[in-house]
Amino acid sequence: MDIINKELIITKEDNPIYTIYIENNYNKLSSVIDKLQLEHGKALIVTDSNIGIHYAQEVKSIVNQSIPFVEILTLEPGEANKNIETIQKIYHTLISYQFDRKDILIALGGGVVGDMTGFAAATYLRGIRFIQLPTSLLAMVDSSIGGKTGVDYLSYKNMVGAFHQPSAVYINLQVLNTLPEREYYSGFGEIIKHGLIKDKSYYRWLKSNSSSILSRENESLTEMIYRSCSIKKQVVESDPHENGERALLNFGHTVGHSIEKQLNFSYLHGECVSLGIVAAAQLSYEHGNLSIDELEDIKETLKQFKLPVCLSNVSFSSKIIAQTTRNDKKMEAGQIKFILLHSIGAAYIDKTITEQEIESAVQLILI
Numbered sequence: 106m107d108i109i110n111k112e113l114i115i116t117k118e119d120n121p122i123y124t125i126y127i128e129n130n131y132n133k134l135s136s137v138i139d140k141l142q143l144e145h146g147k148a149l150i151v152t153d154s155n156i157g158i159h160y161a162q163e164v165k166s167i168v169n170q171s172i173p174f175v176e177i178l179t180l181e182p183g184e185a186n187k188n189i190e191t192i193q194k195i196y197h198t199l200i201s202y203q204f205d206r207k208d209i210l211i212a213l214g215g216g217v218v219g220d221m222t223g224f225a226a227a228t229y230l231r232g233i234r235f236i237q238l239p240t241s242l243l244a245m246v247d248s249s250i251g252g253k254t255g256v257d258y259l260s261y262k263n264m265v266g267a268f269h270q271p272s273a274v275y276i277n278l279q280v281l282n283t284l285p286e287r288e289y290y291s292g293f294g295e296i297i298k299h300g301l302i303k304d305k306s307y308y309r310w311l312k313s314n315s316s317s318i319l320s321r322e323n324e325s326l327t328e329m330i331y332r333s334c335s336i337k338k339q340v341v342e343s344d345p346h347e348n349g350e351r352a353l354l355n356f357g358h359t360v361g362h363s364i365e366k367q368l369n370f371s372y373l374h375g376e377c378v379s380l381g382i383v384a385a386a387q388l389s390y391e392h393g394n395l396s397i398d399e400l401e402d403i404k405e406t407l408k409q410f411k412l413p414v415c416l417s418n419v420s421f422s423s424k425i426i427a428q429t430t431r432n433d434k435k436m437e438a439g440q441i442k443f444i445l446l447h448s449i450g451a452a453y454i455d456k457t458i459t460e461q462e463i464e465s466a467v468q469l470i471l472i
């Protein structure tokens with residue numbers, strides 16, 4: 106695939122809302138910020154300590170070419186810090202620097218930093234603008250796009266949040282050089298999900314290019330990120346507030362989020378999505394759509410990309426996982442909305458799956 110244009114424009118009713126830039130450095134960032142016409146505005150770069158140490162100063166000096174006042178707020182890393190207390194720290198910083206509605210937040214980080222910075226931007230002064238500079242693979246292909254922002258609450262995933270679209274998404278592929286292996290693999294939970302729900306040829310392409318992708322070769326990475334972003338773009342444009350089709354992006358998440366909570370976030374988001382995909386694929390097979398060969402193929406592909414397909418020696422039961430799926434956000438009139446596959450590349454919303462059926466599917470992944 107020859108990718109001539111490495112920009113994707115997210116639209117609403119055919120009007121451009123924001124651009125996703127796929128680059129190999131931050132050289133164009135200043136001109137992207139200039140387009141936002143901040144004039145005498147201020148910028149706060151929100152990052153975490155793992156990322157800030159590598160990139161915060163470089164980003165600050167580039168943003169400074171467009172905006173005279175730029176500060177950095179460095180958060181503790183990890184899902185355990187994705188909570189209201191951290192949002193308060195962001196509010197306090199904004200208040201202390203007297204940020205107003207013309208000013209801007211810049212999320213420099215993975216999905217945790219992006220979701221929280223976006224939520225602070227959605228709520229501070231009833232909404233200010235923000236930019237996403239995703240630094241993890243998962244954030245590049247998924248969390249930086251589409252405007253879902255928020256925090257965990259009482260360890261329930263993303264229980265409090267808002268839809269708030271970024272003003273730009275700027276991906277610099279070079280920052281993946283410092284991303285730890287396990288975090289890199291976690292991104293494939295969402296990437297394989299994209300192929301499974303929408304695009305069989307992309308799924309096949311991922312499988313046949315796994316070695317260059319796993320060794321982070323630039324050409325394969327560029328194509329993969331472009332194709333995943335294109336799938337996410339198409340879904341969020343058609344249904345920005347998850348009234349219908351956007352729910353397909355939740356494939357693997359209903360069980361995945363319950364596992365994430367039960368494991369107290371010791372497994373990464375993409376790893377839990379992988380386990381959730383196995384359970385959802387099993388249910389898709391039992392409901393007569395997905396073939397046994399496809400079910401086995403999905404498990405093999407997840408393993409090929411170093412993701413877990415089962416869990417051993419856990420202290421919780423499949424029953425508790427099935428029960429806690431009811432606390433996620435996918436309920437409608439007391440019935441869970443479960444995402445299943447007709448076949449690889451074709452997902453649908455099923456409202457008939459029972460708690461007992463979920464429990465049995467989860468039982469198969471707890472060994």
Ligand SMILES: NC(=O)c1ccc[n+]([C@@H]2O[C@H](COP(=O)([O-])OP(=O)(O)OC[C@H]3O[C@@H](n4cnc5c(N)ncnc54)[C@H](O)[C@@H]3O)[C@@H](O)[C@H]2O)c1
Pocket residue numbers: 153154155156159182183184187214215216217218220240241242243244247248249250251252253254263280281282283284285288291295374375
């Ligand atoms: N809003 C959405 O649509 C959406 C979609 C998918 C996931 N999410 C959320 O995203 C979060 C997961 O995101 P994640 O996987 O990016 O996790 P993360 O933000 O915790 O980042 C992963 C880890 O890698 C480190 N890191 C990130 N980039 C780095 C780099 N370039 N170099 C060195 N270290 C780096 C981080 O400090 C962190 O320790 C979850 O909270 C999930 O719920 C949101």
Ligand SMILES: O=C(O)C(=O)C[C@@H](O)[C@H](O)[C@H](O)COP(=O)(O)O
Pocket residue numbers: 247250251253262263295347351352354355358434
């Ligand atoms: O953008 C979406 O829509 C998604 O569902 C993407 C998911 O990968 C992401 O993890 C999302 O946060 C899960 O949905 P949620 O509504 O349960 O938070």
Ligand SMILES: [Zn+2]
Pocket residue numbers: 247295358374378
């Ligand atoms: Zn996800």
